Amino acid sequence: MTDLRPIGLLAELTHRCPLGCPYCSNPLDLVRAGQELDTKTWTRVFAEAAELGALHVHLSGGEPLVRKDIAELVNAAHLAGLYTNLITSAVGLTAQSLTELRAAGLEHVQISIQGVDTARADAVAHHKGAAKAKREAAKLVVEEGLALTVNAVIHRGNIADVAAIIDLAEGWGAGRLEVAHVQYHGWAIANRASLMPAREDFLAAAKIVEDARKRLEGTLVIDHVIPDYYAERPKACMGGWGRQVIVVAPDGRALPCHAAATLPGLAFDNVREKPLGEIWTNSEAFQKFRGTEWMPKPCQGCERAEIDWGGCRCQAFALTGNPATTDPVCALSPDHQKMREMATADAASTNGTYRFRRIGG
Amino acid sequence: MSAADAKPRLAPGVKLRDDAQGSKLLGPERILELDEIARAIVAQFDGQKRVSDIAAALAKEYDAKAADIQVDIEHLLKDLTAKGYVKS
Secondary structure, eight states: OOOOOOSEEEEEOOSOOSOOOTTOOSOSSOOOGGGSOOHHHHHHHHHHHHHHTOOEEEEESSOGGGSTTHHHHHHHHHHTTOEEEEEEOOTTOOHHHHHHHHHHTOOEEEEEEOOSSHHHHHHHHTOTTHHHHHHHHHHHHHHTTOEEEEEEEEOTTTGGGHHHHHHHHHHHTOSEEEEEEOOOSTHHHHTHHHHOOOHHHHHHHHHHHHHHHHHTTTTOEEEEEOOGGGOSSOOOGGGSTTTSEEEEOTTSBEESSTTGGGSTTOOOOBTTTSOHHHHHHHOHHHHHTOSSTTOOTTTTTOTTHHHHTTSOHHHHHHHHSOTTSOOTTSTTSTTHHHHHHHHHHHHHOOOOOOOOOOTTO | OOGGGOOOEEOTTOEEEEETTEEEEEETTEEEEEOHHHHHHHTTOBSSSOHHHHHHHHHHHHTOOHHHHHHHHHHHHHHHHHTTSEEO
């Protein structure tokens, strides 16, 4: 049992996406269109999430705009009382669809960008014309009076452009910018040697971001997600396992985080079969790493145990093979040094090719 | 423009929400809990009223000095503007 209430629902409406970004956080084993939840089931899930206490819904994917019922889904979430956030590549976002989405109750649009140089950005997105489509869509969002966030995933191929990315977000009229270094889950693990920046390049970029934050205070909110492999303390992944967020995958599996399906030995309940509240409270998967009881040393008894909640389970598993060990990002982890050496080796790699994300890939 | 003449409004994508757990501002990927006083002030941020008008109205309602309330409003306005919740 738990008294905890989720504050957000991450609704992965589909894994289909026109882009092929090599750092996509979706799992390698992507859900196919035929397995996706229908409109009616999502409508029920939104109502159950709101009932459970969730305030925000993040309509994500894949690319949520490939769902033909996207306006209906936005409206269902809005009517349930949730704050509606569309997380999109913006490829396929037209003036007409935006007007429809706004009328349906959409409150905020987050557009991802791959960089500032059109050719290089399109190459990373693996989609010709993506950069242009994003630029045009961002303009439409601001003209509609909707809130715009620009999300820029940072890696070795664009880390030198961080200052230009900030200028671009400001120029587009965004209210918020996420400068998010790649998190190594899903496809990003497969491409780690091509994505990892050098530590000194990260430090230089971080300084630019922190300076811009001060300079643009009141104009542009900048959220900075630093690269785990160069950190000394882990993040409270998802605000702690089963504490703040529920992810519902396109096929209806309810997950404590979007990469949780990669963990061995965990069974996930499906919203097709059980109400969301019951899954949140009682399911084995949500209880497995909730709280502090499961923690090994050095987490057990650590003064940061209830700050970072032991870090990221999926990262612990990816780097050590054991999901129940301390996240190696923590300097107190016995695996920390090995992780740092791996990052240094990856950063020095001359591998510049990507394995692009694709269904059946 | 002096702070008293500012006409604050919620930034795009920011909503005031009241529920059983209290009042809060919801914005993209963020939530800010408001106490009763902050809620009363923020509810007046409609882009039409000046800070000085809001202070006068709330002074009447709460039987307090307008000058004191104006200090509270300016303080809150500065904080919420820096955090991106409010524009003026």
